[in-house]
Amino acid sequence: xxxxxxxxxxxxxxxxxxxxxxxxxxxxxxLPLFFKRKGFADAFYALRNVSFSIDAGEVVGIVGxxxxxxxxxxxxxxxxxxxxxxxxxxxxxxxxxxxxxxGFHPDLTGRENIQMNASILGMTARETRERFDDIVAFAELExxxxxxxxxxxxxxxxxxGFSVAIHSNPEILLIDExxxxxxAYFQEKCxxxxxxxxxSGVTIVVVSHSMELVTEFCDRVLxxxxxxxxxxxxxxxxxxxxxxxxxxxxxxxxx
Amino acid sequence: xxDFQIRTRxxxxxxxxxxxxxxxxxxxxxxxxxxxxxxxxxxxGQYKQSVLGYAWAVVNPLSQIIILSFVFSTILRIPAPxxxxxxxxxxxxxxxxxxxxxxxxxxxxxxxxxxxxxTKVYFPREILPTAAxxxxxxxxxxxxxxxSVLMLYYxxxxxxxxxxxxxxxSIHLIFTLGLSYPLAALNLYFHDVRFLVGVALLLWFYLxxxxxxxxxxxxxxxxxxDLNPNALxxxxxxxxxLYGESPGIEKVLLGLLIATATFAVGYYLFKKMExxxxxxx
Numbered sequence: 001x002x003x004x005x006x007x008x009x010x011x012x013x014x015x016x017x018x019x020x021x022x023x024x025x026x027x028x029x030x031l032p033l034f035f036k037r038k039g040f041a042d043a044f045y046a047l048r049n050v051s052f053s054i055d056a057g058e059v060v061g062i063v064g065x066x067x068x069x070x071x072x073x074x075x076x077x078x079x080x081x082x083x084x085x086x087x088x089x090x091x092x093x094x095x096x097x098x099x100x101x102x103g104f105h106p107d108l109t110g111r112e113n114i115q116m117n118a119s120i121l122g123m124t125a126r127e128t129r130e131r132f133d134d135i136v137a138f139a140e141l142e143x144x145x146x147x148x149x150x151x152x153x154x155x156x157x158x159x160x161g162f163s164v165a166i167h168s169n170p171e172i173l174l175i176d177e178x179x180x181x182x183x184a185y186f187q188e189k190c191x192x193x194x195x196x197x198x199x200s201g202v203t204i205v206v207v208s209h210s211m212e213l214v215t216e217f218c219d220r221v222l223x224x225x226x227x228x229x230x231x232x233x234x235x236x237x238x239x240x241x242x243x244x245x246x247x248x249x250x251x252x253x254x255x
Numbered sequence: 256x257x258d259f260q261i262r263t264r265x266x267x268x269x270x271x272x273x274x275x276x277x278x279x280x281x282x283x284x285x286x287x288x289x290x291x292x293x294x295x296x297x298x299x300g301q302y303k304q305s306v307l308g309y310a311w312a313v314v315n316p317l318s319q320i321i322i323l324s325f326v327f328s329t330i331l332r333i334p335a336p337x338x339x340x341x342x343x344x345x346x347x348x349x350x351x352x353x354x355x356x357x358x359x360x361x362x363x364x365x366x367x368x369x370x371x372x373x374t375k376v377y378f379p380r381e382i383l384p385t386a387a388x389x390x391x392x393x394x395x396x397x398x399x400x401x402x403s404v405l406m407l408y409y410x411x412x413x414x415x416x417x418x419x420x421x422x423x424x425s426i427h428l429i430f431t432l433g434l435s436y437p438l439a440a441l442n443l444y445f446h447d448v449r450f451l452v453g454v455a456l457l458l459w460f461y462l463x464x465x466x467x468x469x470x471x472x473x474x475x476x477x478x479x480x481d482l483n484p485n486a487l488x489x490x491x492x493x494x495x496x497l498y499g500e501s502p503g504i505e506k507v508l509l510g511l512l513i514a515t516a517t518f519a520v521g522y523y524l525f526k527k528m529e530x531x532x533x534x535x536x
Contacts, residue, residue, distance in 0.1 A: 019534060075533065079377035082530040094377075102375045105296050107303045116296060119289040120378055 009203050010054040015086035017047040046072040048227045057201040061218035063242050069227040070207045074174045095170030106150035121168040131167045139163035172203045211239050283379045293386035312397040320346050327466045340409050348465035348489040350398045356456045362387040362435030363442050363452050370536040380529050384439040414499035426514045427488045433518030436525035443535045484513045
C-alpha cells in the first residue's frame with residue numbers, strides 16, 4: 001500500500017455503482033418482479049469501472065457535469081453507500097461536509113446538537129468537550145448556544161454544521177459544494193481554514209462547479225463524465241479539457 | 256482513549272462471516288457515546304412538543320390497567336391465581352409487554368425516520384434501532400413506579416426472588432433487540448413491514464398470557480405458549496415477583512438460548528442488508 005514515502009489513503013479498484021430505478025416498492029409490486037426475475041433490467045450505472053487512488057495529504061478536485069457521478073464518489077468514500085462491483089479502500093477518519101447539519105434536531109439546543117453531531121462524526125465525549133468553545137467561536141454563535149436550533153437562521157445552521165465538521169480532526173475531508181452557502185465573509189473564513197488543513201497534510205476531496213476554487217486549491221483533478229473517468233492531471237489542463245467538452249457551460253468560464 | 260479511527264476496508268462490505276460480526280459488534284461498542292446521544296435525542300423529540308410531557312409515560316399504562324381489568328376481570332371474570340388481585344396479576348405481564356411492543360414498533364421505523372442522516376454520514380446503523388429500544392426503558396422505569404404503588408395498595412411486598420428480575424429482563428432485552436434489527440432493515444425495503452408488525456403485535460398480545468393465566472389454556476394448545484418467548488418471560492416475571500418462586504433454571508437457559516439466537520441472526524441480517532440502506536431511501 002506504500003508508494004514512495006506517501007501513504008495511499010483512498011483507493012477505488014474498478015468500482016461500479018448501479019442503482020435500481022424502481023425504488024420504494026411495496027411488497028405487492030416487488031413479489032411479481034422477484035419471481036419473474038424482472039426489475040433488474042432498468043438499472044442505471046452512476047459509476048462504471050472507476051479506478052483511482054489518492055495519497056495522504058493530497059488535495060483532489062472532482063470535476064464533471066451534474067449527474068456525472070461526482071457525489072456518488074463522495075458517498076462511496078464516506079462509506080454511506082456500497083459499491084455494486086469493485087472495491088473501495090479508505091484508510092482514515094472521514095469527515096463529510098455534505099449538506100451540513102443533516103443530523104440536527106430542531107428541538108434541541110445548539111449545545112446539544114453540537115454534542116450529537118460531533119458524536120455522529122466519531123468524536124469522543126472528551127474531544128467534544130475540549131473543542132466545544134472553538135466550535136462555538138468559529139460558528140460565531142456564542143449568544144445562541146442554548147437556543148433550540150429551530151430558531152436559527154439557515155446561515156447559522158450551516159455555520160454550526162460546518163464548524164463541528166472541521167473540528168472533528170479529520171484525516172480525510174470531503175467537500176461537496178458547501179462553500180457556496182453562507183455569506184461572503186463566512187466563505188472566506190472557511191477557505192482560510194481549508195488552506196490550513198491543506199498545509200497540515202489533511203487529505204481533501206473537493207466537488208465543485210467553481211473552476212476558480214478548483215484551480216487555486218487542488219493539486220490534481222479527476223475529470224468525470226457519465227460515470228467514467230475521462231481525465232486525470234493538473235487542474236488547469238483538466239479544466240481546459242472539461243470546458244472544451246462541455247459546450248453549454250458558459251457560466252463555468254474560469255475567473 | 257485514542258481518536259476513533261476507521262482503519263479498514265469499506266465499512267459496507269460485500270460479504271462477511273462470523274468473525275466480521277465480532278468486529279462489527281466491537282465497533283458498535285466503540286460508539287456507545289453516540290447510542291447515548293441518540294437515545295436522549297429520541298426522548299427529547301418524543302415529549303418536547305407535548306403539554307403533559309413525561310406524564311404520558313404514566314397515563315398510558317395506567318389507563319390500560321383500568322380498562323383491561325374492568326373488561327377482563329369485572330365483565331368477563333377471568334380469574335387470577337389465588338391470592339393475587341387481578342390488576343396486579345395482569346400488570347406484571349402487561350408492563351413488559353408494553354415495553355416489548357412499543358420498542359419493536361418504534362425500532363421498525365427508526366432507520367426510515369433517520370433517512371437524512373443515513374444518506375450523508377456513516378456510523379454503525381444498528382445504533383438507530385438500539386436507541387429506539389433503549390428509549391422505551393425510560394417508560395418501563397415509570398411503569399415500575401406504578402407497579403410499586405400498585406403493590407403497596409394491595410399490601411404486597413416484593414418477594415425476595417425478585418432479585419432474578421435484572422437477569423430475566425436483560426435476556427428479554429436481548430431478545431427484543433434481536434427482533435428489532437431485521438424489522439428495521441426490512442422496513443426500508445418494503446414499506447409493508449410496519450403494517451405487518453402492527454398486526455403481528457396485536458395477535459401476539461392475545462397469544463401471550465397477559466390478560467389470562469396460562470393455567471386456563473387447554474392442554475392441547477400449550478405448545479403455542481412453550482414456543483412463545485414472551486410467554487416464557489412473562490410467566491417467569493410473575494413467578495419471581497408475585498409468587499416467590501424461582502423461575503426455574505431450565506426456563507432461564509431456554510430463554511437465554513432463544514434470545515442469543517434471535518440476536519445473532521437478527522444482527523447478522525441487519526448488517527447484511529445495511530449495504531443497501533442509503534440507496535433505498
